Amino acid sequence: MTTTLSVNSPAIDNSHLKALNQLDIPARLLLGPGPSNADPAVLAAMDRQPIGHLDKAYLALMDEVQELMRYAWQTDNHLTLPVSGTGSAAMEATLANTIEPNDKVLVCVNGYFGHRLVDMATRYGAEVSTLHRPWGEVFTTAEIRTALATHRPAVMAMVHAETSTGVCQPMAGIGDLCREYDCLLILDTVTSLGGVPLFLDQWGVDLAYSCSQKGLSCPPGSSPFTMSDRALAKLNNRKSNVANWYLDMSLLSNYWGKGRTYHHTAPVNMTYAIREALRLLAEEGLAARWQRHQNAAERLYAGLEDMGLECHVPREYRLHTLTTVRIPDGVDGKAVTNQLIDQHNMEIGGGLGDLAGKVWRVGLMGYNATPENVDKCLAALKQVLADLG
């Protein structure tokens, strides 16, 4: 008995059949908000055949990735693992695993990703209150204390490195306040991990998330997530299941922990890639890595100043990995970014939200944080501004 197609099947419809050429990707220098270029060693590591997600060789890899993520973040958190998606999935994982319906959540909003945290937290049934600052400013511990005392949230979420504004939030004292008010602290480190100083445990951060395609010089698709024992206690005491199966850490921790219980198929090749990215970070060392980013950023600031361009953020709060540059009066910002792509194969970003049309966003992240790239960027920008001026 055969089930040959012609007998039982409808005819195949070829209306969506396209004959495509092999992939042809332009060689871009990615100096925008991300993705950044990958380290060629990371691409080489990714370009291997997959193995099974329960293969002992894969399980060994998982341990290595977890341990080096702890180093990168400066945390001892046992529950530290890559989420099988891009940074927004890891962001959602922090909220999904901490929020039960009607929990009070306080979100500090001074940019695009603060708004996203509000949107996500609301979907998980939280009673969300917000503390606002203009895009480009930071929060003070005094105003955070007042907000904690007023709202008494179970969870507070804030952004360490706001990719939409180029601000780096000073973290001293904030974790202590969250402990004083018995509240978990979630921190967005999407644009800081692997680029600027991060000390999760010293800062008293309970949950953090990041991405692979910025400071780690890896393609997007495997996203660091960590949670403290304090956060885990809240998870273990939930009355309801986590309202998201794919991101449920009570299940995922059994796969990434001792049980090795199958949850979902891991993005195996992305794990190869992030393992190599973390290996390279460990080889360079955090101090050297952070210094390299600082040097690149300071070279950029000096060059912009020479060109008469202004940064949007006061110097002391600037994020080394991502610089917002004010678009001068009379200049069409979009025309500039288009010409950078078309004539220089160079990507820089435009503004988002409150800063749309007002700034460019220049990223110097991971593999790309070099003096050569700063000089290329400044030269290209100078030429395009002259051409369009």
Add this chain to the structure above:
Amino acid sequence: MTTTLSVNSPAIDNSHLKALNQLDIPARLLLGPGPSNADPAVLAAMDRQPIGHLDKAYLALMDEVQELMRYAWQTDNHLTLPVSGTGSAAMEATLANTIEPNDKVLVCVNGYFGHRLVDMATRYGAEVSTLHRPWGEVFTTAEIRTALATHRPAVMAMVHAETSTGVCQPMAGIGDLCREYDCLLILDTVTSLGGVPLFLDQWGVDLAYSCSQKGLSCPPGSSPFTMSDRALAKLNNRKSNVANWYLDMSLLSNYWGKGRTYHHTAPVNMTYAIREALRLLAEEGLAARWQRHQNAAERLYAGLEDMGLECHVPREYRLHTLTTVRIPDGVDGKAVTNQLIDQHNMEIGGGLGDLAGKVWRVGLMGYNATPENVDKCLAALKQVLADLG
């Protein structure tokens, strides 16, 4: 004013710093339930520098991927796109976007993934009822009609290709029943897409999901999702937001559709990979692709029979991509799979759930569905059984 690390920063803790060697992955022939081996052309496509997820070159790629997914699934659904995660994320996307709290959902359960659908649907607040069949059997249209008439669900979910049992569900008439009872039909095609005949529109399927690492011969991490206009109408009429931000199609369709509105950073290199996988499928053609899988499966059945081994599923319901083989009495199934890995670098799967310890699972999927691989598998299995016997 510099912010040199040594001034403001705590000391770096090196307790999690490990010096690792470069990645060393064993060369496995993956003949289990997935991941399967990737086509080398897919790995080559993936091994390119990322570009921006709003780059016009990337936007062109997105259109190509969407169009070839429609061909692969035989659907005209406009909303057809890859989810930025592995197959379980795409599975969750079908439920998250159709279920509002207290919606009635009927799940047909005859294997592991039916149970997972129940778990997920429950988390989205559905009132779930189930129709059960033993692991290895299929559902009849008569019993489905009775269940629809009894429960009157808004959504029915079932599995076309049960990876845990090796059963392929006949689909004739089921879509018509769902329309008669005004219910959306969700279909799991994780182990059928790119391997066995699939005609979503002819079958009246409203939502389907799949993965990249089986019939498509791609690494895991980019997962096909599609929804019909009927399903979209339910999404557009929701009273509440989709309870999952990352998978919310009302947002994602603006990025994958005309608006190109940024939602989350796409896993760019995984899109390169699945685009190449779909290009190869289009080049081979669906009829030839399905026939190749059928031929490989029949060669396997014949070889197993020669060895005196039995398949768990009656021939007419066998899934060509995944065969469940009964472990003979007195044989330690786990010892066999371990020895296949250790001595032959060959992965086959064990049983899950009700079939744990009772079957092996042999996958012949995508790039791996060749007579040479069938022969390798049979020879290795014969030798291991002799060695252990």
